[in-house]
Amino acid sequence: FPVIRAQSSQEYTPEAKFYKIEAILRPWRVPHVSLGLLKMGIRGVTVSDVRGFGAQGGSTERQAGSEFSEDKFVAKVKMEIVVSRDQVDAVIDKIIEEARTGEIGDGKIFLIPVSDVIRVRTGERGEMAERMTGGLSDILSSAVSN
Ligand code: ATP
Ligand code: GLN
Numbered sequence: 001f002p003v004i005r006a007q008s009s010q011e012y013t014p015e016a017k018f019y020k021i022e023a024i025l026r027p028w029r030v031p032h033v034s035l036g037l038l039k040m041g042i043r044g045v046t047v048s049d050v051r052g053f054g055a056q057g058g059s060t061e062r063q064a065g066s067e068f069s070e071d072k073f074v075a076k077v078k079m080e081i082v083v084s085r086d087q088v089d090a091v092i093d094k095i096i097e098e099a100r101t102g103e104i105g106d107g108k109i110f111l112i113p114v115s116d117v118i119r120v121r122t123g124e125r126g127e128m129a130e131r132m133t134g135g136l137s138d139i140l141s142s143a144v145s146n
Contacts, residue, residue, distance in 0.1 A: 003099055006092045006109075012085070016113035018130055019088050021095070023082045024052060026109040030077045037081070041136030042091060044078040047142040056105035076107065082114055084127065087136055123144040 009027060025033060027049075044070065045046055076141035083091055100106050118130035131137050 004096055006089065006096060006106075012088070012113070014113050016083055016085065016115065017126065018084055018114040020112040020114050021079075021083065021088065021091055021120050022110040022112060023079045023081075023099070024076045025079060025095070025099045025105060025107075026087075026105060027077045027099075027103070029073055030069055030079065033079065033095055033098040033117060034086065036094045037091065037131040040090065040094055041134070041139040042081060042083070043135050044082060044130075048080075050076050050078045052076055053106075054108065074105065076130045081090060082117060082130065084137070090136075126135075 023033075030047065034047075037045060053073055056074055079095075081091055088111065092111075095109060116125055117130040118125050122129075
């Protein structure tokens with residue numbers, strides 16, 4: 001089974017401190033993706049049930065069995081993950097690793113610059129708001145200091 005990584009692109013435009021990774025994925029792959037992200041220290045994820053069509057067109061999800069879309073839209077899950085710039089590539093590669101089957105309909109990932117992050121509970125902004133206790137940056141910094 002070949003390991004597929006996103007082709008490298010360190011230059012995101014427009015340049016921002018934070019990016020939202022928006023991934024449209026097969027619903028039945030989402031538990032694998034979220035577990036993979038959790039294991040790497042990603043704690044903040046938002047998911048929604050969505051419907052759409054791309055190259056997969058009107059063909060229904062083979063794996064989903066019962067699903068029948070009269071209107072040609074296929075059920076997908078949208079995962080939204082906001083991370084600091086230095087975590088973008090690792091998250092994208094993990095999503096590909098856990099979501100990919102190699103068949104048409106695996107989905108697509110959009111990268112969106114985010115101007116700021118504000119934590120409602122504390123009013124913190126920026127890095128203070130985006131970082132989570134026990135999150136990826138915590139894991140990485142404790143690995144360095146230990
Ligand atoms: P607190 O420390 O006050 O609990 P928090 O920053 O950990 O705040 P939550 O209040 O737990 O954030 O998050 C609320 C919701 O916001 C989550 O259920 C999730 O849907 C979404 N969310 C939080 N952080 C992110 C993120 N980095 N990316 C995407 N969604 C996020
Ligand atoms: N970048 C954050 C951290 O390292 C995690 C962000 C997220 O979980 N979406 O704590």
